[in-house]
Structures are given as C-alpha cells and as structure tokens.
Amino acid sequence: MGDDAAPDDPRAVARRWPLGRRQRVWLAFIRRRWGRVAAVAAIAAGVIGIVGHLLGGVAGLWEFYRAAAHPPSPASAVAAGQARPFRSIAVLPLAPAGTPASAELAATLTDEFTVAASRALRDGLVTAGGLAARYRGGVQDPRRVGTELNVRYVVTGAVRERNGASELAIDLADGVDGAHLWSARAVIAGDPTHAVARLANDLRDAILAATSKEAQSLPAPQREAWRLVLESELLPDTVESDAEAQRLFERALAVDPRFVPALLNLQRVLWRRAQNEPAERVMIVRRFGEVSQRAVTVAPMDPRAWNWRAYALHWQKNWAGALAASDEALRLDPLRADSLAVRASLLILVGRADEALAVLDRAAALRADTVDVDIWRCVAYELLARDRDAVVACERAAAAWNYWVILAHVAAAYANLDERGHAALWAQRTRDAYPQASLARIRDLGPTDHPDFVAAAAHFRDGLRKAGIPEH
Numbered sequence: 001m002g003d004d005a006a007p008d009d010p011r012a013v014a015r016r017w018p019l020g021r022r023q024r025v026w027l028a029f030i031r032r033r034w035g036r037v038a039a040v041a042a043i044a045a046g047v048i049g050i051v052g053h054l055l056g057g058v059a060g061l062w063e064f065y066r067a068a069a070h071p072p073s074p075a076s077a078v079a080a081g082q083a084r085p086f087r088s089i090a091v092l093p094l095a096p097a098g099t100p101a102s103a104e105l106a107a108t109l110t111d112e113f114t115v116a117a118s119r120a121l122r123d124g125l126v127t128a129g130g131l132a133a134r135y136r137g138g139v140q141d142p143r144r145v146g147t148e149l150n151v152r153y154v155v156t157g158a159v160r161e162r163n164g165a166s167e168l169a170i171d172l173a174d175g176v177d178g179a180h181l182w183s184a185r186a187v188i189a190g191d192p193t194h195a196v197a198r199l200a201n202d203l204r205d206a207i208l209a210a211t212s213k214e215a216q217s218l219p220a221p222q223r224e225a226w227r228l229v230l231e232s233e234l235l236p237d238t239v240e241s242d243a244e245a246q247r248l249f250e251r252a253l254a255v256d257p258r259f260v261p262a263l264l265n266l267q268r269v270l271w272r273r274a275q276n277e278p279a280e281r282v283m284i285v286r287r288f289g290e291v292s293q294r295a296v297t298v299a300p301m302d303p304r305a306w307n308w309r310a311y312a313l314h315w316q317k318n319w320a321g322a323l324a325a326s327d328e329a330l331r332l333d334p335l336r337a338d339s340l341a342v343r344a345s346l347l348i349l350v351g352r353a354d355e356a357l358a359v360l361d362r363a364a365a366l367r368a369d370t371v372d373v374d375i376w377r378c379v380a381y382e383l384l385a386r387d388r389d390a391v392v393a394c395e396r397a398a399a400a401w402n403y404w405v406i407l408a409h410v411a412a413a414y415a416n417l418d419e420r421g422h423a424a425l426w427a428q429r430t431r432d433a434y435p436q437a438s439l440a441r442i443r444d445l446g447p448t449d450h451p452d453f454v455a456a457a458a459h460f461r462d463g464l465r466k467a468g469i470p471e472h
Contacts, residue, residue, distance in 0.1 A: 084146070084150055084151060084152040084175070084176070084217060085125045085150070085151070085152070086124070086125075086152070086214065086217065086218060087121055087124030087125065087152065087153075087207060087211075087214065088124065088125040088126075088127070088150070088151040088152045088153065089117060089121065089124060089125070089126050089127065089151055089152065089153040089154070089155060089207070090126075090127040090131070090132045090145060090146075090149045090151045090153070090154050090155065090175070091110065091113055091114045091117055091126065091127070091129070091132060091155045092110075092132050092135045092136075092140060092145065092154065092155060092156050092157075093106070093107070093110050093132065093133060093135065093136040093137075094106040094107075094109055094110045094113070094157045094158055094159055094168070095137070095156075095157070095158040095159070096158075096159055097158075097159055097160050097161045097166075099161075102159055102161065102166070105159055105166060105188070105192075106158075106159040108192070109159060109168055109188075109192060109196060110129065111129060112192065112193070112196045113155075113157075113168075113170070113196050113199065113200065114126060114129045114132075116196050116197050116199075116200035116335070117155070117200050117203060119200065119333045119335065119336065120200040120201055120203060120204035120336070121203075121204055121207065124207070125151075127149050127151055131149060132149065140154070140156060141178065142154040142156075142173035142174065142175050142178050143175065143176065143177070143178045145175060146174075146175020146176060147175070149175075151175050152174070152175050152176065152214055152217075153172060153173070153174065153175055153181070153207060153210075154172075154173050154174075154175045155170060155171070155172055155173075155203070156170075156171050156173070157169050157170040157171060159188075162187075165187050165188070165189060166187070166188040167185055167186070167187050167188065168185070168186050168187075168188055168192070168195060168196070168199065169183070169184075169185050170183065170184050170185075170186075170199050170203070171183045172203060172206055172207070174210070181206055181207075181209075181210055182202075182203070182206035182209075184199055184202050184203075186198060186199050193335070194335075194365050194366060197335040197337075197366050198337070198365065198366045198367055201336070201337050201338075201366055201367050202367065202369075205369070211226070211230070212226075212230050215227070215230070221255050221256045222256055222259065224252075224255050224256075225252040225253075225255045225256045225259040225261075225262055226252075226261070228248045228249070228251050228252040228255070228262070229248070229249065229252055229259075229261050229262055229265060231248055232245045232248045232249065232265065239272065239276045242269050242272050242273050242276070243273070245265075245269045246266060246269045246270070246273070249262045249265050249266035249269065250266065253266070257294075258298045260295070260298060260299050260302065260305075263291060263294060263295040263298065263299075263305070264295065264304050264305065264308065266291050267288060267291055267292055267295065267308035267311070267312070268308070270284055270287060270288040270291065270312075271288065271308070271311050271315075274288060274315055274447075275445050275446075275447050276445060278444045278445060285312075285315045285316060288311075288312045288315060289312045289313075289315075289316060291312075292305070292308050292309040292311075292312035292313075293309070293312075295308060295309065296309050296325075301332060302332075303328075303329035303330070303332040303333045303336055303339050304329075304338070306325050306326070306328045306329035306332070306339075307325075307326070307329045307338065307339055307342040309325040310322045310323070310325035310326040310329065310342060310346060311342070311346075313325055314346060314349060314447075314448065317449075319346075319350050319450060322346055323346055323350075326339070326342060326343045326346055329342065329343075330343060335366060336366075337363045337364075337366040337367035338363075338367075338372070340359055340360070340362050340363035340366070341360065341363045341372045341373055341376065343356075343359050344356040344357075344359040344360045344363065344373075344376050344380075345376050347359065348376060348379055348380050348383065348453070349447060349448040349450060349453055350448070350450045350452060350453060351383075351450060351451075351452020351453045351455065351456050352452070353379075353380040353381075353383040353384050353456065354380075354384060356376065356380050357377065357380055357381075360373050360376055360377055360380070371397065371400040371401060374393050374394075374396045374397035374400070375397045375401070375406060377389075377393035377397075378390055378393040378394035378397050378406060378409050378410075379409065381393055381394075381413075382394070382409055382412060382413055382459065382460045382463070383453070383456040383457060383459070383460065384456075385416070385459045387413040387414075387416045387417045387463075388413075388417065390409065390410075390413040391410065391413045391414060391417070394406060394409045394410040394413060395410055398410055402433060403433070404430050404433035404434035404437055405442065405445075407426055407429045407430040407433055408426075408427075408430045408437065408442065408464060408467075408469065409460070410426040411423050411426035411427040411429075411430055411463070411464065411467040411469065412460050412461075412462075412463025412464045412466075412467055412469075413463060414426060414463075414467070415427075415463040415464070415466035415467040416459065416462065416463040416466065423463075423466065423467040423468075424467070424468065426467070427467040427468045427469055430469065431469075437469060438469060438470050438471060438472050439461055439464055439465070439469060439470070439471050439472075440471060440472045442461075442464070
C-alpha cells in the first residue's frame, strides 16, 4: 500500500486514523453516498428549523396570554416604574382612517402632537418621534412599548372621519401595568394647531393626576417632597386651609429646595392668601416675591414659573415687570392655555378688560376645562358694564367654584340689569358663603389697586349696593 492511495480509499484513511474494520466500512459507505447524506441532512435541518419557529411562535403567544391574564404584581410594577424616567412618555404613530389624505394627516398630527406634548410636559421626557415610528400599524400593548422604549406612559390614537370632518382621538395608558388612564377627542377643522394644543394641555393634566403612583419611582428626597405635596391635595379647597397647605409646601422645600412642584404650589397658595388675608398681606407678598424669584432661577424654561413671577410682581405694584414676566411665559410656549389666562387676568387687573377678552377666547380654544377663563370673563364683563354677558360667565364660574366673590359678581350683574329677584337670591348666597361680605371687605381683599381697575370697578360696586350688600 503506497502513499499514492486515493484519498477516499479506506486504507489511506486507516493509516491516518486507526479505526476498526466496521468503522472503516461505514466511513467508506458515507463517503460514497456523501451527496445523498448531505441532502437528507439539509432537509432534516429545515424541518427542525420550521418546527422550532412554530414552537417559538406558540411560546410567544403563550407569553402574551400569560401577561394579559396575569398583570404585574404591585411590587413588580413599582420596581418597573423605578427603572423609567419620571413622567416619560411615548407618542405612537396615529392610525389613519384608510384614505391617502387621512394617512398624510395622521403623520402630520403625530409630529405636531409629539411636539405639543413636549411643550405641555415641561418636567417630563417625550420620546423622539423616530424611536416611536416602528410601532406604526396594529394594536400595541402599552406594557411592551413601555418596556422597549423605557417610558412610563404611552399615547395611542387615531384619525377618524365623522360627518364629513376629521376627528383626532387620543388615549393614554400606563406603560408599566397597561391601565387605561385617559382619553379625549377633538374635531380637526382647518388648521389643526389649536385642537392638538388643547389635547396636549389636557394630556398634561391627566399625567399630573397619575403622579401619586409614579412618585414611588423617585429618589428618597424627592419621594418625600412629593408625599408632602400630595398630602396637600387631601386638604379642602378653602381659604382656611391655605395656611396649612403652605406649611406642607415649605416642608417639602426644606427636603429639596429645588423641588419645582413645591415651588409652584407654594406660589399658588401665597397668591390666594395675599387676596384673602389683608392683615398679613405685606409679609405674604414678601415671601411670594422670594419664592417666585427662586422658581424662575431653578426652572427658567418653565412657563409656569414665569406666570407666578408675573403675579408676584403685580402684588409688588411692578405692573410693567408683571407683563414682562408674562411675555416670557408666552415666549416659552405661546399655546399654553394657563399662560394665556394669566396674561388676560393681568390685563384685567391693570384696567384693560377689553383687550383681555380676546386673549381669554384664545385660552378657551386650547383647553377643555375653562373654569379659570369663565372666572376672568365674569370679572371683565362686569368691569365693561356688559351685565348680560357677565351673568352667563359668572353663573358658569360659580357652578364650578362656589367662591363668595364670584357669587357677588352674579348678584351685582343681576342688580345692574334690574332683575331684583335674581339679585336678592345671589346676594343671599354671597352672605351664606361669607357672612362678613361687604363692599369694604371686597375693596380690602381686591387683587389690585391699579387706578384704572379701581375706576372701572365702580359699576360692579354700584351693583353690589343695589343687590343689598352692605358698605361695611
């Protein structure tokens, strides 16, 4: 047996790897049948691959079913929430109605709503549209999206055709446990900017309402600060509770001096106390100014901080500075409803009620909840001696907030219309809500002493006298 034996010769193989006779025979057989064996092996591998793919699909369906039937436990949900950025949100592509025009509109509205949500959630994190684009089409499980994009909230929606008009439907879900949190609808007529901004403003309110659960994901100092802020929400919404609310917010700031929600809420309480406690007004206005300055220093890009700064400067009789602070809030976000309402209120307080009404109309178009708009419309109409319009706005405001000053505006408007029965009824409601109600008290509690406002308020004071509200 020479070394020139064929490579496939079993004798040559045996010299390289010493094998037994039976193994050498099998090896020769395999080499002669190698093509057939390779084909059979390839077919077997393909079959195994198909079976494995099917089994994987079954396993995936089982995992989906198991997740739907057995949502995360509270403990695991909290752990998952702690891994997500605070107030993080993904806006998924809006589903079109099925026409090419609808598909184009849905793509445009998705981009606009993503931008609007970023403006509305100043202290949140909105996922870039490019990352959310891969979830286009089909029903999405918010828990899967929340995990994959590492967000706490998931927004889904659709553009629908109803009665010849396009409607934008938006839904908000928790990205940890899949719970449905909020939904809203808006008709798109012409330029969709205002409809989108209105939904974004309402979305912000819905996420704020979910904060108590999400706050568990924060670091310890912020979690304690949030606990104190949320504890304040358990207090009744009355003048008497404002001092206690202030103590809670001051304690939260002692824990975290840069805690923006506490800074904003503290200013809200100080604004109310400045109106309702004239004996303490000097001290309250001083504190209001300190807190508002800290807020715009800590959060200079937050329009809410500038809105409260505007009110603080107004209380200091720096009326030009107040309007400048309002300008900054609107520069940061010209489509924010509460910034427009603040601007309108400042115009009213410096005697420019006619200008304020147009601003209030813009604010109402951007927000479903228009209580603050109705309150300032009520005041503006009465200052302008438009008593019939004042009755409508003031009664609507009084239905939402049973505050005695609003009730007094309704009484004055009816009295100026010479509808004495209605005026007497609302005057009695005013005294029931605040037995010390008087013209002197209203003057002392007034939010401004700007001379143009005081002059315009003469019509309101005349109505109060006619309604039977005493001078002192």
